[in-house]
Amino acid sequence: MENFEKNLQEIEGITFPIFFPEKHIREAFNYQPRSDDIFIASYPKSGSHWTQYIIQLLRNKGEPCKYYEDFKKCSLFIDLEGVKKADNLNNPRMLMTHFPYDKCPKNENTKYIYVLRNPKDVIVSYYYFLKGIIKDPLVLDSTFDLFLDGKLMYGDYFKYTKTWYEHRDDPNILILTYEEMKEELEKSIMKIAKFLNMEEALKENPDIIEKVIKNCSVEETKKVLKTNTSTISKEKGEAPIPEVLKEKSKITIVRKGIVGDWKTHLNREQEERLNQRAEKELAGIDFYEYWKKLGIFQLSQ
Numbered sequence: 001m002e003n004f005e006k007n008l009q010e011i012e013g014i015t016f017p018i019f020f021p022e023k024h025i026r027e028a029f030n031y032q033p034r035s036d037d038i039f040i041a042s043y044p045k046s047g048s049h050w051t052q053y054i055i056q057l058l059r060n061k062g063e064p065c066k067y068y069e070d071f072k073k074c075s076l077f078i079d080l081e082g083v084k085k086a087d088n089l090n091n092p093r094m095l096m097t098h099f100p101y102d103k104c105p106k107n108e109n110t111k112y113i114y115v116l117r118n119p120k121d122v123i124v125s126y127y128y129f130l131k132g133i134i135k136d137p138l139v140l141d142s143t144f145d146l147f148l149d150g151k152l153m154y155g156d157y158f159k160y161t162k163t164w165y166e167h168r169d170d171p172n173i174l175i176l177t178y179e180e181m182k183e184e185l186e187k188s189i190m191k192i193a194k195f196l197n198m199e200e201a202l203k204e205n206p207d208i209i210e211k212v213i214k215n216c217s218v219e220e221t222k223k224v225l226k227t228n229t230s231t232i233s234k235e236k237g238e239a240p241i242p243e244v245l246k247e248k249s250k251i252t253i254v255r256k257g258i259v260g261d262w263k264t265h266l267n268r269e270q271e272e273r274l275n276q277r278a279e280k281e282l283a284g285i286d287f288y289e290y291w292k293k294l295g296i297f298q299l300s301q
Contacts (some may be wrong), residue, residue: 004146007134008153014103015155016079024082028097028105031083035109036092038196043160044098044153045125046117047178049225049253052094054189054216055113058198059092062211065224098154101163110172111196114164116287117178118296119157120262120274123147127265128255144270148277158281165285177287179259179294185213218257225253259294275299 009018011025033039038055042048052075056065065071074090076083078097086093097104104112117125127143130152143152150156168175174195181188189212193199202209214220266274278297282288291297 004136004142004151007136012103014100015151015153017153020080021082025079027082027084028078028099029103031078031086031105033095033105033107033110034093035107037107037110038092038094039104039110039112040094040096040115041101041104041112041164042098042115042117043122043157045122045129047115047176047181048096048098050181050216050221050257051113051115051176051192052096053221053224054192054212055094055196057212057215058189058193058196058202058208061201061205062208062215064215064220068224068226071224100154100160101167108172112170112173113192113195114173114175115178115181116161116164116175118259118262118291119147119278120266120271120296121178121259122157123274124262124265125255126152140265141270144266148273158277162281165287175287177290179291179296182257182259183294185216189213189216218254221257222254260296 007018008015009020009022010016011022012029016025040048040052040055042051053065053071056071056074057063059074074092075094075096076086076089078086078095079099083095086095123144124140126147127138127140130143131138146152147157150159154160164173165175167173174191176188176191186209189209190199190202193202262271275297276299278288278291279299288297
């Protein structure tokens, strides 16, 4: 993929999409969180929207949103939208970000949920997301190389992930893996509810958890999380669609929502390159060992 860099901008050492307003990014860097804010953080295409929707369902006693606009009433993507709109959100406010830990706004009383996903599935999901919105023609092979070289938005996956993982024992941070959420959904929902002090409501009304499970399925979530590139223009505060984006193209926030889609996309050489890199960067870390048990990473003998 030639000249992909023209789609990017670097601000304080972080690579952002070129159409993210710098003033909004800097607003977000300098934001002072309220104690009742909820931050949902992740590397792109790791399950942050799904996690937000689960939290919304918990707040709404399992009742689903009808439209994307309903979802946005209590959720703000601060990297793109800045923080001035936060005062218009329903409380408690959900603030989504892809900032690494050191750039994320801090408050020791604010709750932070960090979602991580295995890099093989992240690459595939990232490829389809970019392919859907950026005018430049994309191929998976070059997207894979950019990812492994840390040249996609938000930079090196492995360095990024470790910035959050180093704070796994902080009392106001909950780390979840996408794979665990898919494998043990009810347990993961209860973990989120306990972390956000919503557990008692579920004990008093057990039907809520069943509604949440039903309404956060891939099929139901896709009905709500539907938008297009025109919405990006509105969210960033400008009417024209950014030049690098396709006009009125649908944005695939949730595509398949599965674990293991990489098996039908990555070739053997790519798989082995990523196996070796993951072993070098993540060996001994609990979530990596969990991924190995799931068969996501297997080194050649």
